[in-house]
Amino acid sequence: MSLPEEFDIIVCGGGSAGCVVAGRLANLDHNLTVLLIEAGESNLNNPWVFRPGIYPRNMKLDSKTASFYESRPSKWLAGRKAVVPCAHILGGGSSINFMMYTRASASDYDDFQAEGWTTKELLPLMKKHETYQRPCHNKEVHGFEGPIKVSFGNYTYPIKDDFLRATDSQGIPTVDDLEDLQTGHGAEHWLKWINRDTGRRSDSAHAYIHATRAVHSNLYLACNTKVDKVIIKDGRAVAVRTVPTKPLHPKQLNTRTFKARKQIVVSGGTLSSPLILQRSGIGDPEKLKAAGVEPIVDLPGVGLNFQDHYLTFSVYRAKPETESFDDFVRGDPEVQKRVFDEWALKGTGPLATNGIEAGVKIRPTEEELKEFENWPTSHFKSGWESYFKNKPDKPVMHYSVIAGWFGDHMLMPPGKFFTMFHFLEYPFSRGSTHIKSANPYETPDFDTGFMNDERDMAPMVWGYVKSRETARRMDAYAGEVENMHPFFDYDSPARCYDMDLATTKAYALPGNLTAGITHGSWSSHLPKAEKLPSDNILSSNKRDVREDLQYSKRDIEQVEEWVKRHVESTWHSLGTCSMAPREGNSIVKHGVLDPRLNVHGVKGLKVADLSVCPDNVGCNTYSTALLIGEKAAVLVAEDLGYSGEALEMKVPTYHAPGELTLPFRL
Template sequence: MGHPEEVDVIVCGGGPAGSVVAGRLAYADPTLKVMLIEGGANNRDDPWVYRPGIYVRNMQRDGINDKATFYVDTQKSSHLRGRRSIVPCANILGGGSSINFQMYTRASASDWDDFKMEGWKADDLLPLMKRLENYQKPTNNDTHGYDGPIAISNGGQVQPVAQDFLRASHAIGVPFSDDIQDLKTAHGAEIWAKYINRHTGRRSDAATAYVHSVMDTQNNLFLRCNARVSRVLFDANNKAVGVTYVPSRNRANNADVVETIVKARKMVVLSSGTLGTPQILERSGVGNAELLNKLNIPVVSDVPGVGEEYQDHYTTLSIYRVSNETQTLDDFLRGDKDTQKELFAEWETSPEKARLSSNAIDAGFKIRPTEAELAEMGPEFNALWDRYFKDKPDKPVMFGSIVGGAYADHALLPPGKYVTMFQYLEYPASRGKIHVQSANPYVEPFFDSGFMNNKADFAPIRWSYKKTREVARRMDAFRGELASHHPRFHPDSPAAARDIDLQTAKELLPNGLTVGIHMGTWHSPSEAYDAAKVHEDIKYTAEDDQAIDDWIADHVETTWHSLGTCAMKPRAQGGVVDARLNVYGTQNLKCVDLSICPDNLGTNTYSSALLVGEKGADLVAEDLGLKLRFPHAPVPHAPVPIGKPATQLVR
């Protein structure tokens, strides 16, 4: 299909929010011409996208992966002991929904209420949350939807080690719940849901659900991939009338810029994400006038908040040995040819039941500290607790999850089987920024992730490391710790990680940790492991806590959950867009992505990006005098032939 030089609406960025806006608007009116411009490749029928269990490849920065762009801190950070953070950003149609971990969580009700903007309270957004979901899990609450385009399930299989995790979590005071994504539960554990259709075994990505489905049935949605939007074009009244884009290429390539112009008769929507949208605005003349003048970019609107207040979620991981009988993905990840052949064949035959129809992240929890734990977390975090968490009982402080396998380079690991414990900080107090350094779209921006630049963020990560460690030690499958993936405690400290080989672990814990304690089988001479006390909480000294903090600084990394930089709040308070997502000082220009978040959201952000997209689609439709329509679903849950795109009508 040819690409017109003029359309009605241009959507810049084909991530989750942009896919929703483009698909909803195009389907609403078949005479409305909508163009979606995406910097990455088309995701359609890409096996590296639709097979859930191979997502790990998309996380690698190896010169082969072209599905992500990697932003690196421009300067070394003293808060990370001289490191530079690396923040990947999806570079493919569907955005993060095409390559992410597929973990389904939702923000708490107070997260949306904290935006303090008309139309954005949780109660206002709940109908849209339901509208987008095709929820395939049993639940006892009424906050989920069952007729939407985005499938949510437990995936093809749930590893037995997930139940082991839930039992051990309960032993340390984290109760089991059948659904902690109910907008209010902040302390509980569950079988972790996934963005996987349990009837087809495929990833449920936004482009398949909202873009391909419309393009299969209508001819008014024009898709331009491998094109980077350079800037927005304005008329004399600051009304957006089009955009320019350039061919996507290596970010280090500073060749001559050759722009293509597309005109927009009615609206331009920026949906290039927290890291992309502020750069487009600044190159277009919307941003801090002082910066723009230095770069010789004509000022359209002086909006100093553009590119400021960058936020993310932070993660650390620790690895534990488990018994040889434990089902994990280690042999697959290690590259064992027979195992890989077996798993791929299993997926081709019965994808709805296959091990690759899962992300191996089958259980997790949300947690809040007790009063006793708060007392040990230090004055910086306690001040944050009193201001931010204390009166909002629906806000978890940390997430934790178990991965059935070692999330690491297996070439560097001893033989054996492992589980990985992830700790996720959901509401960092730290902030960063991103700004262009040239009007040339190929020139790298200035980027400061801001990771850990607020001391309050160390305490909750330190606390959650201890909590997940206690869970691991109480699991029946537990066979010791991989010391290389833990803090460097003093060797004589009771907190020191015990790096024992698999044979010793099997002799020491012949029937698993809990069984061994209950049956009184501890008679091995390896009492140095202190097996008699392994079911008691480890005691940490101030020196141990410092070792954990140093480990955090050395290893904390992004969760791909970038937010902020174009905040929805009053302009005088550093805002960039208003409650209807209009960019201050312009006309016919909206931002619809997670850059508009004025505060953090305690969730894996795919769900929030979809929700912002649904809200944005409503707002654009209202401005254009359109009524969104939601057709009846096609034959439900029809299996998709292998090798064919998993299309599903947007609804």
């Protein structure tokens, strides 16, 4: 269908937040015309999107559903360039993310220091977008009528219980609801953005866009269309210029301009929204001139304050009887057929989960904080005192167990595995991104800033050490995959050992690997400190556990070097169009947006995505993106004069083809 030239509202970017904004506003008043522009393809009923267990495919470098931004080389990353993936499909991250349901802490939104953005004020919007599909003792903080579904999925790998027993033995309590906005230390069975009734991923495009377009005709969609810039006249945003996602010829841009009568909302995401503003003439005047763009609005904060969560993986061998998704990922045809058939018939089985079944949010003890001070990079104390100490709802680290290895099995030895992935919740490091020219296809000057504040090193090291102790206490544990861990000296008691169970015939006793080795030559290569007699096994009323490994200063140096060489993005970037006063505040030096998400100095132009966050949030950020979308929709509606019941903006329920007639519903 050909698109009109003019609309009431234009939303630039069909990611997690943009879909919420467009869908809500289209349902606000069916006389309003809304255009949603998305650079990627539509995700409508795409099985590679809605089948949850397929999500690793979207991480491949040849992925058509993700774009990859490469940063400058960094001394903080041992000379590496960081690569930050961004979704390139309708629904944004909600179409391809890990589906982990976690929520920010209450103090996170309070720390934004923005009117109308306290957690108390935002809680109704948090509840508005979700349907919480599990027994709940905290009904005051969860929603039960929203378009986005939250459940345990339709399958749980047994390693969940193994992990929770191990964390409990470490003194990390298992809690019923770690996402109550208050609990900053504990373990839980992870919930997922999966519809329990269908087994499908619950993404924002199906929930807000496709559901609306199925029954109403006022929401227009332009996929495979890239936003070049916003056109500003007399201080007001009046139109959007677009180009094809991929040009037919370098000199043939085929531009098209769409006019907006009432409002333009930029929702391109943390790495695209600032570039759109800069190409529109909004940003640091000197940088804009250098890029060949005429400055219109002096806002030097555009593109600054880039933040992310920092991720490392560590992989462990699992005993042969451990249930994992390794055979499925490895490509075993019988396993794949069985898994696909079960999901197609009933919406259950391994495809109805992400394989990330349990995890923790943790804060260090006083003893651990003192230990940090003896480590080579020991600068975390000031950060703890100023940021974490008096806010017990803020976790320092996340880590979770994955029931297998979802990377390239051609690079791995045969066997079964489980993975720990750990990420830092509130890094102190900051980066930036700026255009190098007015060409919308040129890559930006991007500096992630990863690890450029040394206060971030100690918690990253601690996350590895802590999760490794959890792994060593699990029944599934059968050694480390050495090339997925730090390289320790040969005689270090902390050295990793890669054990091939198929040849050694060695099995681990509960909680103690080395005491169970009776076959093969592997044990003969252990340094003396690692050959533990049975009386060195600690006894508890629940299970046998091992003493913690002792790391020397040299060992910690090796972990630090490993972090530098392996730390990467968690796909949780935010902050580049920060909501703060123009001259900044205690969080950022230069703000870009006011509390109503208006771009300073421009009328009719808002930004609504994770780039608006002036400070970090301790969660997998889909929940925050949904919240920002809901808040932005309300703000636009209020600006247009709507109030009362109209602000509820109910959206229709989406039903996949044939969904209502399937014989099996849970």
